[in-house]
Amino acid sequence: MDKAGQLKWLVALSSLLVSSAASAGWSDINMRQGVTEISHRVYELHMIIFGVCVVIGILVFGTMIVSMLMHRKSIGAKSADFHDNTKLEILWTIIPIIILITLAVPATSTLNAMYNPGEADVNIQVTGHQWKWQYTYLNDDPRKQFKYTSSLVTPQDEIHNVAAKREHYLLDVDNPLVIPVHKKVKFLVTSADVIHSFWVPDFAVKKDAIPGFVHETWAQVDEPGVYRGQCAELCGKDHGFMPIVVRAVSQNEYDDWIAKKRDEAAAVYEIVGKEWTHDELMQKGEEVYNRVCATCHQPNGQGLPPAFPALAGSAIATGPIQGHIDIVLHGKAGTAMQAFGQQLNAAEIASVITYERNAFGNNVGDMVQPKEINAMMTGE
Amino acid sequence: MSAVIEEHHHDDHHHGPDKGIMRWVLTTNHKDIGTLYLWFSFIMFLTGGVMALVIRSELFQPGLQIVEPEFFNQMTTMHGLIMVFGAVMPAFVGLANWLVPMMIGAPDMALPRMNNYSFWILPFAFAMLLSTLFMEGGAPNFGWTFYAPLSTTYAPPSVTFFIFAVHIMGASSIMGSINVIVTILNLRAPGMTLMKMPLFVWTWLITAYLLIAVMPVLAGCVTMMLMDIHFGTSFFNAAGGGDPVLFQHVFWFFGHPEVYIMILPAFGVVSAIIPTFARKRLFGYASMVYATASIAFLSFIVWAHHMFTVGIPISGELYFMYATMLIAVPTGVKVFNWVATMWQGSMTFETPMLFAIAFVILFTIGGFSGLMLAIVPADFQYHDTYFVVAHFHYVLVPGSVFSVMAAVYYWLPKWTGNMYNEALGKTHFWLSFIGVNLTFFPMHFVGLAGMPRRIPDYNLQFADYNMIASCGAFLFGFSQLLFLFIVIKTIRGGKKATDRVWEGAHGLEWTLPSPAPYHSFTTPPTNMEEAHG
Ligand code: HEM
Ligand SMILES: [Cu+2]
Ligand SMILES: [Cu+2]
Numbered sequence: 001m002d003k004a005g006q007l008k009w010l011v012a013l014s015s016l017l018v019s020s021a022a023s024a025g026w027s028d029i030n031m032r033q034g035v036t037e038i039s040h041r042v043y044e045l046h047m048i049i050f051g052v053c054v055v056i057g058i059l060v061f062g063t064m065i066v067s068m069l070m071h072r073k074s075i076g077a078k079s080a081d082f083h084d085n086t087k088l089e090i091l092w093t094i095i096p097i098i099i100l101i102t103l104a105v106p107a108t109s110t111l112n113a114m115y116n117p118g119e120a121d122v123n124i125q126v127t128g129h130q131w132k133w134q135y136t137y138l139n140d141d142p143r144k145q146f147k148y149t150s151s152l153v154t155p156q157d158e159i160h161n162v163a164a165k166r167e168h169y170l171l172d173v174d175n176p177l178v179i180p181v182h183k184k185v186k187f188l189v190t191s192a193d194v195i196h197s198f199w200v201p202d203f204a205v206k207k208d209a210i211p212g213f214v215h216e217t218w219a220q221v222d223e224p225g226v227y228r229g230q231c232a233e234l235c236g237k238d239h240g241f242m243p244i245v246v247r248a249v250s251q252n253e254y255d256d257w258i259a260k261k262r263d264e265a266a267a268v269y270e271i272v273g274k275e276w277t278h279d280e281l282m283q284k285g286e287e288v289y290n291r292v293c294a295t296c297h298q299p300n301g302q303g304l305p306p307a308f309p310a311l312a313g314s315a316i317a318t319g320p321i322q323g324h325i326d327i328v329l330h331g332k333a334g335t336a337m338q339a340f341g342q343q344l345n346a347a348e349i350a351s352v353i354t355y356e357r358n359a360f361g362n363n364v365g366d367m368v369q370p371k372e373i374n375a376m377m378t379g380e
Numbered sequence: 381m382s383a384v385i386e387e388h389h390h391d392d393h394h395h396g397p398d399k400g401i402m403r404w405v406l407t408t409n410h411k412d413i414g415t416l417y418l419w420f421s422f423i424m425f426l427t428g429g430v431m432a433l434v435i436r437s438e439l440f441q442p443g444l445q446i447v448e449p450e451f452f453n454q455m456t457t458m459h460g461l462i463m464v465f466g467a468v469m470p471a472f473v474g475l476a477n478w479l480v481p482m483m484i485g486a487p488d489m490a491l492p493r494m495n496n497y498s499f500w501i502l503p504f505a506f507a508m509l510l511s512t513l514f515m516e517g518g519a520p521n522f523g524w525t526f527y528a529p530l531s532t533t534y535a536p537p538s539v540t541f542f543i544f545a546v547h548i549m550g551a552s553s554i555m556g557s558i559n560v561i562v563t564i565l566n567l568r569a570p571g572m573t574l575m576k577m578p579l580f581v582w583t584w585l586i587t588a589y590l591l592i593a594v595m596p597v598l599a600g601c602v603t604m605m606l607m608d609i610h611f612g613t614s615f616f617n618a619a620g621g622g623d624p625v626l627f628q629h630v631f632w633f634f635g636h637p638e639v640y641i642m643i644l645p646a647f648g649v650v651s652a653i654i655p656t657f658a659r660k661r662l663f664g665y666a667s668m669v670y671a672t673a674s675i676a677f678l679s680f681i682v683w684a685h686h687m688f689t690v691g692i693p694i695s696g697e698l699y700f701m702y703a704t705m706l707i708a709v710p711t712g713v714k715v716f717n718w719v720a721t722m723w724q725g726s727m728t729f730e731t732p733m734l735f736a737i738a739f740v741i742l743f744t745i746g747g748f749s750g751l752m753l754a755i756v757p758a759d760f761q762y763h764d765t766y767f768v769v770a771h772f773h774y775v776l777v778p779g780s781v782f783s784v785m786a787a788v789y790y791w792l793p794k795w796t797g798n799m800y801n802e803a804l805g806k807t808h809f810w811l812s813f814i815g816v817n818l819t820f821f822p823m824h825f826v827g828l829a830g831m832p833r834r835i836p837d838y839n840l841q842f843a844d845y846n847m848i849a850s851c852g853a854f855l856f857g858f859s860q861l862l863f864l865f866i867v868i869k870t871i872r873g874g875k876k877a878t879d880r881v882w883e884g885a886h887g888l889e890w891t892l893p894s895p896a897p898y899h900s901f902t903t904p905p906t907n908m909e910e911a912h913g
Contacts, residue, residue: 053751073727167840
């Protein structure tokens with residue numbers, strides 16, 4: 001290829017990239033403006049730095065292109081002899097420093113705003129789990145505090161290309177996070193296992209969820225709507241499959257929703273708080289066992305060895321109760337035995353454990369109260 | 381290589397290489413070892429490249445088609461590790477071996493036997509790393525940055541082999557750097573003062589210090605992991621009172637200098653090539669040296685810019701933002717100097733020059749996105765998205781990798797005595813150039829639009845640009861077979877190269893015959909006018 005040809009290629013390629021970018025929707029290729037004051041400021045900041053880079057790029061690359069066109073040996077250019085110019089060198093050190101300082105000013109003030117939210121109206125603890133999110137609506141009154149998990153609902157058939165993919169493919173959950181508009185909502189982000197990252201692009205909120213730490217971030221959303229994000233830190237196999245969906249609703253709707261959730265929570269609180277009799281536990285336990293555990297351990301407790309161990313006569317189910325509680329609460333990593341502490345409430349767990357110790361011919365005779373399980377689940 | 385042997389056949393004592401395979405196993409010759417490093421690096425480049433194509437095939441369309449998420453994560457992890465530690469770093473060590481003695485007027489490297497060890501432990505390290513793919517539980521799947529506790533408590537059993545492999549790579553790098561430093565400081569020809577050294581030598585000297593400073597940190601980091609996994613400590617385990625964020629601090633204290641380890645020698649290569657084909661002395665030699673040194677210094681004090689979202693207090697965020705922005709200044713100085721070198725030159729555009737110019741432009745684009753990433757509030761949106769993937773691929777592929785290719789085309793005639801085929805070389809360049817941009821430019825778009833990195837599947841809105849990126853990746857990948865073909869063809873024959881090879885070339889290596897004799901300068905050269913053009 002001759003040299004003019006090469007240049008034509010270069011120009012053609014870059015115009016192709018630019019035009020393909022321009023013809024696609026701007027929102028498909030640029031940062032979102034989002035729906036909070038902060039996200040708007042972040043977007044502006046992004047556009048400013050981007051603009052600065054484009055201008056510098058045009059100057060630098062423009063000089064190079066002019067030079068490549070004019071200073072070619074093939075058109076008889078002779079090389080000059082300069083190889084130093086102190087003034088020039090000082091200039092192109094000072095000017096970038098000035099540009100950087102002017103960029104640092106708005107960046108600093110935006111960051112300041114992000115770090116100083118003031119008092120929050122709503123506090124929600126966000127806990128990352130492999131591979132779902134758990135939202136706890138904190139309240140000083142434990143009766144009014146409640147939590148639930150939120151996981152992907154996109155069917156496996158869509159993921160494996162059997163069924164057609166719908167609009168919110170991979171970005172749909174069973175129980176979205178619900179927040180009121182025009183209110184400061186504080187997220188206290190943490191994790192139960194590995195590091196995750198809580199990211200909602202429309203709020204310009206991204207905070208790593210780190211086990212053992214609680215970090216704060218916040219948003220005040222001005223427009224009602226449904227906002228979608230994803231876990232942003234590699235957290236294992238299903239890292240790509242733990243989206244975040246936030247429903248921002250009017251204050252009225254939020255109040256109704258929260259009242260309903262609190263009633264449910266209060267009911268559970270009552271149940272968990274009271275003293276259960278052995279019979280009550282056994283009755284409830286049988287129901288939970290058949291609903292949740294029997295698929296693997298079988299209704300008669302014989303299991304399907306070697307895949308699923310029998311509970312009848314099992315060392316754990318007839319041994320010290322703490323070992324039994326541990327495996328049901330935390331599961332066993334690397335096996336099909338999951339951590340049911342994440343899925344069942346304290347009453348369900350206490351009753352199913354009591355049931356397992358006193359059914360299928362097991363006859364330990366002891367029991368555990370939901371209260372005690374609850375204490376273990378909420379961290380003593 | 382046979383020509384090399386004949387060169388010295390008539391010497392009064394035997395200087396030539398051994399015959400057969402033992403020549404390569406036992407060699408202490410800087411050129412042989414350089415060749416070994418370069419071939420090893422190329423094999424790793426293709427291996428890591430195949431993994432990249434697995435990743436890009438899976439991402440060609442939304443949905444899971446080719447691999448399961450578990451294996452996908454193993455591919456991203458192994459791809460990153462192999463490219464960084466197996467392809468880019470050994471390639472530069474190979475170039476240093478070939479070039480440093482020839483550039484400073486020395487007969488060989490200062491510590492030839494250590495040179496041999498430092499190469500030969502590498503194949504074992506990578507064999508061990510690759511063997512984890514066949515182990516129960518699979519290969520490491522926690523990303524090349526291997527954040528704890530995903531890489532400790534939750535890691536597959538093969539993590540122990542990964543740790544051992546990293547230790548060996550570290551030992552190899554440290555030995556290699558000691559060798560480079562000792563050679564440069566002790567074996568320069570009389571009259572070659574530090575400020576007369578070619579920039580490639582300068583950049584490597586600084587890189588070698590960086591390596592010696594940070595490889596032990598990496599070793600400490602993986603050793604702490606090993607202790608956590610096998611000996612019951614809790615450095616990174618919150619449940620035991622440890623701190624997962626400590627891992628990231630230690631890792632990035634190694635990691636950020638590491639990225640400069642992968643780019644400084646590239647600066648040296650480009651600073652050699654542009655003056656040659658512009659037929660004009662390098663502009664601002666001294667400021668180039670100072671800029672390199674300041675970049676190296678700054679690289680130690682900016683590490684937490686990879687961790688803006690972990691919850692650092694605002695004073696920390698601000699400090700790391702300002703310090704990171706500062707790096708743009710010496711980086712800018714370098715770019716301006718290259719442009720000023722081209723300005724009013726008398727340019728021709730042979731393949732090495734094309735790669736070098738593409739380097740300047742595309743590396744600068746990577747520098748721009750780096751500057752954007754430094755702005756903390758904006759980084760909250762960019763971090764861990766494809767925007768970061770675009771950033772570091774722009775600095776690493778058309779940056780580091782292009783510079784290695786430029787170097788190979790530029791010095792291959794000196795190494796083999798034969799000219800490569802210019803038309804083929806240019807074809808390779810254009811295919812690579814188009815492939816690289818098709819692959820990585822659209823990643824800026826999907827990243828900004830919200831696509832996280834390290835995911836095997838994505839929402840439909842990202843489909844178009846992912847498809848373009850995958851096509852580009854295949855174009856780029858397969859173009860490298862052409863590179864292999866060109867290099868082999870040149871080694872086996874071709875138009876004979878002159879000693880000077882390039883009309884505008886300056887430097888001691890060009891005063892040697894082509895191909896260069898087995899021992900570079902047996903008597904020190906005296907003509908220091910050649911030194912830096
Ligand atoms: C102007 C100079 C540069 C600046 C200001 C800069 C800045 C940054 C920042 C702030 C990040 C973190 C982004 C994030 O994760 O949110 C980053 C990531 C990265 N940069 Fe740069 N960078 C520069 C040059 C380079 C160079 C020269 C290289 C290598 C040759 C490089 C390689 C990388 C890599 C590999 C990562 C990603 C690591 C990972 O998370 O896997 N950067 N850069
Ligand atoms: Cu994740
Ligand atoms: Cu960095």
